[in-house]
Amino acid sequence: MDRSSGSVDWRLESSGEFSFILLFPLAGDCGNSGNLTATTMSQSIEDLTTLLEGKPEFAVTEPEPGFPVIEVTTPVSAGTVALHGAQVLTWAPTEHPPVLYVSPKAKMVPGQPVRGGVPICWPWFSAHPEDPSKPSHGFARTRFWELLSGDVDGKVVTLVFRLVPDEETKALFSHDFELTATIRMADKLRIGLKMRNTGDDVYKVSSALHTYLSVGHIDRIQLEGVKGSHYIDQLTSAEEEDVYQEKNLQIKGEVDRIYKSMSSVLIRDLDRHRSVFVDKAGSRSTVIWNPWKEKSKSIKDLPDKGYQEFVCVEAANAGTDKPTLSPGSSHTIQTVIGLRPL
Ligand code: BG6
Numbered sequence: 001m002d003r004s005s006g007s008v009d010w011r012l013e014s015s016g017e018f019s020f021i022l023l024f025p026l027a028g029d030c031g032n033s034g035n036l037t038a039t040t041m042s043q044s045i046e047d048l049t050t051l052l053e054g055k056p057e058f059a060v061t062e063p064e065p066g067f068p069v070i071e072v073t074t075p076v077s078a079g080t081v082a083l084h085g086a087q088v089l090t091w092a093p094t095e096h097p098p099v100l101y102v103s104p105k106a107k108m109v110p111g112q113p114v115r116g117g118v119p120i121c122w123p124w125f126s127a128h129p130e131d132p133s134k135p136s137h138g139f140a141r142t143r144f145w146e147l148l149s150g151d152v153d154g155k156v157v158t159l160v161f162r163l164v165p166d167e168e169t170k171a172l173f174s175h176d177f178e179l180t181a182t183i184r185m186a187d188k189l190r191i192g193l194k195m196r197n198t199g200d201d202v203y204k205v206s207s208a209l210h211t212y213l214s215v216g217h218i219d220r221i222q223l224e225g226v227k228g229s230h231y232i233d234q235l236t237s238a239e240e241e242d243v244y245q246e247k248n249l250q251i252k253g254e255v256d257r258i259y260k261s262m263s264s265v266l267i268r269d270l271d272r273h274r275s276v277f278v279d280k281a282g283s284r285s286t287v288i289w290n291p292w293k294e295k296s297k298s299i300k301d302l303p304d305k306g307y308q309e310f311v312c313v314e315a316a317n318a319g320t321d322k323p324t325l326s327p328g329s330s331h332t333i334q335t336v337i338g339l340r341p342l
Contacts, residue, residue: 086161101310188338197325216271225265280315
C-alpha cells in the first residue's frame with residue numbers, strides 16, 4: 001500500500017463487527033434525510049452551482065440533458081464526476097494520459113449503468129444472489145445521488161455525495177441505509193464508500209468500486225499483487241471452489257475473478273511506460289475483469305475491440321466477503337489509485 005502521502009490520515013474505523021484502517025479521512029454521518037434520490041435529478045444545475053459557491057476548481061456541465069457532471073480541476077490533476085451513481089468518469093494527473101477508461105460507446109442515460117470510470121456497485125455484486133431479474137451490481141450506480149459538499153484544501157479537492165432509500169430502492173432492497181461517497185482528487189484519486197444501516201434489522205451487503213483502468217494494450221500489461229491468493233473463477237467455478245494464483249497475472253483471455261485478497265494491485269503498463277496502483281481498505285476481495293474478444297462483441301456499450309484498452313481492478317466485498325451491518329453500524333470500503341514509474 002502507498003502510505004507515503006502526507007495528507008493520508010491513518011485512522012482505525014470501528015464499524016460494527018469490522019475494524020479497518022482508513023486510507024483517508026471521510027465525511028462523517030449525515031443523518032437520515034428523507035427521499036432525495038430518484039432516477040430523475042434531485043438537484044438542478046443551479047442548485048449544484050450554488051452549492052459549489054463558484055469555486056474555480058469546479059464547473060457543472062450537462063453533457064446530456066438531465067445528466068449533470070462536475071468537472072474538477074486541481075493544481076495536479078483533473079477529473080469528472082457524474083451525479084448519477086456518484087460515478088467518477090475520468091481522472092488523470094496533469095499531462096498524463098487517462099488513468100480511467102470510459103467506453104466511447106458509453107451512454108449517459110438516467111437509470112442505466114455508464115460503462116467506464118468507477119461505478120459504485122451496491123448492495124449486491126454481479127447478479128442478485130436470489131433474484132436474477134434484479135439489476136446486475138445493485139442500484140447505487142443507476143440512481144442520482146445528492147451532492148452534499150465540494151471543498152478545496154490546498155491541492156486536494158473533495159466531493160461528498162449521499163444516497164438514501166426511496167420507493168424504487170425499497171422495491172429492490174427493503175432495508176434502510178445511508179451511503180456516503182467521498183471522492184478526493186489530488187495527485188491520487190481516492191474514493192470511499194461508507195454504508196450505514198439506518199434501520200432496525202440486520203443485513204449483509206456486497207459492494208465494489210468497479211474501477212475501469214485505461215491501459216496501452218491488454219497484451220502488454222502485467223498485474224502484480226494477486227500472486228499467492230485464492231480466487232473464485234466466476235467463469236467456471238462455484239463460490240466454494242477456490243483456485244490458486246501461482247504467478248503474476250497476464251490477461252490472455254476472458255478473466256472474471258474474485259480474489260480473496262486484502263493486497264494492493266500494481267498494473268505494469270509497458271506501452272505507456274508507467275504503472276498504475278490500486279490500493280484499498282475495508283475490502284477482503286479484489287475483482288479482476290476483462291471480457292476479451294467474444295464477450296466484448298456482446299456488450300452493446302463497448303466497442304468490439306474495447307477489451308484491449310482496459311482492465312477492471314475492483315476493491316470489493318464480493319463472493320464470501322459480505323460484511324454484516326447491524327442496526328446503527330457502518331462499513332467503509334476505500335480505494336486509492338495513482339501512477340508510479342514502470
Ligand atoms: C464485473 C463482473 O465486475 O463486472 C463481471 O465480475 C461483469 O461478471 C462485469 O460481467 C460487468 O458488469 P456489467 O453489469 O457492468 O456489464
